Amino acid sequence: MDSNKRKELKVSAIRNGTVIDHIPSGKSFQVIKILNLKTDKNQIYFGTGLDSKKFGKKGIIKISDKYFADEEISKIALVAPSATLIEITDYEVTKKEKVSLPDKVEKIVKCFNPKCVTNIQEVSTKFNVISDHKGEMKLACHYCEKTMGKENIEFF
Ligand code: CTP
Numbered sequence: 468m469d470s471n472k473r474k475e476l477k478v479s480a481i482r483n484g485t486v487i488d489h490i491p492s493g494k495s496f497q498v499i500k501i502l503n504l505k506t507d508k509n510q511i512y513f514g515t516g517l518d519s520k521k522f523g524k525k526g527i528i529k530i531s532d533k534y535f536a537d538e539e540i541s542k543i544a545l546v547a548p549s550a551t552l553i554e555i556t557d558y559e560v561t562k563k564e565k566v567s568l569p570d571k572v573e574k575i576v577k578c579f580n581p582k583c584v585t586n587i588q589e590v591s592t593k594f595n596v597i598s599d600h601k602g603e604m605k606l607a608c609h610y611c612e613k614t615m616g617k618e619n620i621e622f623f
């Protein structure tokens with residue numbers, strides 16, 4: 468390992484598991500929350516306010532012996548769209564990809580409209596992922612047609 472590489476590894480390497488890298492500064496704790504990592508028995512390494520060439524500052528989370536399902540990856544993408552998901556097997560990077568938002572988000576997010584049928588009856592939520600004229604991501608409820616921005620997103 469050359470000395471440059473050594474400088475980059477601010478948080479311990481893991482043998483098996485998942486690394487969530489390039490989390491926007493200030494979003495790391497929210498990612499931990501939505502993935503329920505607080506109650507997780509797995510070994511977790513976590514760094515925030517780390518230097519990044521691309522983002523200025525970034526957060527990183529490493530979870531040993533855990534690989535995320537699509538639903539969890541969608542949650543990460545909603546909170547930290549710039550994140551990279553890296554899978555590690557026997558210390559080697561076996562998969563590395565930017566998280567991506569699906570076209571539709573089902574069940575994981577609440578509708579912020581209290582009158583929406585999904586908040587009154589036992590109906591699972593369903594949203595179309597759209598972007599507004601500024602290119603900001605929005606979720607449009609399939610049932611009440613209200614549109615919410617990032618700031619209104621609340622997970623079940
Ligand atoms: N990593 C890890 N454990 C390993 C191997 C890698 O925790 N056994 C982490 C590294 O710390 C890094 C990420 O996984 O945060 C990606 O590893 P790698 O592709 O080797 O690093 P870089 O080339 O520095 O990645 P990038 O330039 O995309 O940040």
Ligand code: ZN
Pocket residue numbers: 578579580583584585608609610611612613
């Ligand atoms: Zn609704």
